Amino acid sequence: MPELPEVETIITRLKQGTSSHPPLEGHVVESVQVTWARSVSKPDPVSLQKVLIGQQVLDVRRRGKFLHFPLSQGHFIAHLRMSGDMRMEPRLDSTGKALPLQAYDRVVLNFESPWRLAFSNIRKFGRVWYVTDPLEVLGDLGPEPLSETFSADQLFLMLQRHNRQIKPLLMDQHFIAGLGNIYTDESLFRAKIHPLRRSNTLSESEAKRLHAAIRETLQDGIRKNGASLDWIYRGGDFQNYFQVYQRTGENCPNCSATIQKTVVGQRGTHYCPTCQPAPEMSNKG
Numbered sequence: 670m671p672e673l674p675e676v677e678t679i680i681t682r683l684k685q686g687t688s689s690h691p692p693l694e695g696h697v698v699e700s701v702q703v704t705w706a707r708s709v710s711k712p713d714p715v716s717l718q719k720v721l722i723g724q725q726v727l728d729v730r731r732r733g734k735f736l737h738f739p740l741s742q743g744h745f746i747a748h749l750r751m752s753g754d755m756r757m758e759p760r761l762d763s764t765g766k767a768l769p770l771q772a773y774d775r776v777v778l779n780f781e782s783p784w785r786l787a788f789s790n791i792r793k794f795g796r797v798w799y800v801t802d803p804l805e806v807l808g809d810l811g812p813e814p815l816s817e818t819f820s821a822d823q824l825f826l827m828l829q830r831h832n833r834q835i836k837p838l839l840m841d842q843h844f845i846a847g848l849g850n851i852y853t854d855e856s857l858f859r860a861k862i863h864p865l866r867r868s869n870t871l872s873e874s875e876a877k878r879l880h881a882a883i884r885e886t887l888q889d890g891i892r893k894n895g896a897s898l899d900w901i902y903r904g905g906d907f908q909n910y911f912q913v914y915q916r917t918g919e920n921c922p923n924c925s926a927t928i929q930k931t932v933v934g935q936r937g938t939h940y941c942p943t944c945q946p947a948p949e950m951s952n953k954g
């Protein structure tokens with residue numbers, strides 16, 4: 670599933686433009702195609718097609734794993750869920766004829782310019798919204814882990830307020846926004862914290878370590894343009910730098926122990942049994 674670094678990679682390309690397309694900002698919607706009605710979470714597909722026409726894209730933002738496009742009126746928001754992409758590409762060929770969509774394009778915004786924005790979603794779980802208040806979709810999200818205002822002290826207090834296993838808690842988007850299975854496993858390994866630890870048993874120094882580990886892991890992921898795994902390839906190669914995720918049976922990069930895999934909160938979870946001591950063995954220091 671695309672997590673914060675993968676969504677950030679998509680957002681950065683849309684915001685800055687690439688060698689193959691201009692920045693998204695400023696383009697005005699001429700028409701909207703919906704090829705999979707259930708992709709539209711709000712309003713209904715017909716209303717979405719009407720309300721977006723004539724609207725200009727004013728900005729390109731990320732919030733957690735959401736793609737957020739403020740418009741001249743209201744907000745277009747998308748979530749890729751299991752897989753997918755948001756592509757900006759030409760909509761016309763050299764003779765002015767419309768170029769065909771790709772097989773998994775579910776919602777497409779055709780602009781007055783020769784460009785279009787395609788929401789591609791193989792597994793159909795992805796959703797788009799049009800809302801006047803973005804908080805209607807984004808309001809329940811926890812803090813942005815890379816935000817300057819998100820401190821280690823804040824994370825410690827947040828952890829203290831919950832008595833939950835640390836891994837599912839970190840993946841809970843209401844607790845903190847943007848982490849999924851990959852970056853949670855990698856962050857916990859880097860912080861030397863076992864995925865089954867109870868959040869309120871973490872010491873202040875462990876919380877500090879976890880805070881640094883989350884930010885470093887996400888920043889490393891962004892620098893590598895995310896990981897290309899079970900979702901549409903975007904050229905990211907963070908998968909080559911995983912230390913524990915999907916490295917079951919390999920040697921831990923820090924010690925000679927073998928990376929283990931277990932299931933936590935129904936998710937495959939990778940860890941080093943030596944570097945990340947089990948809850949009953951780890952002291953609170």
Ligand SMILES: [Zn+2]
Nearest residue numbers: 921924941944
């Ligand atoms: Zn180890």
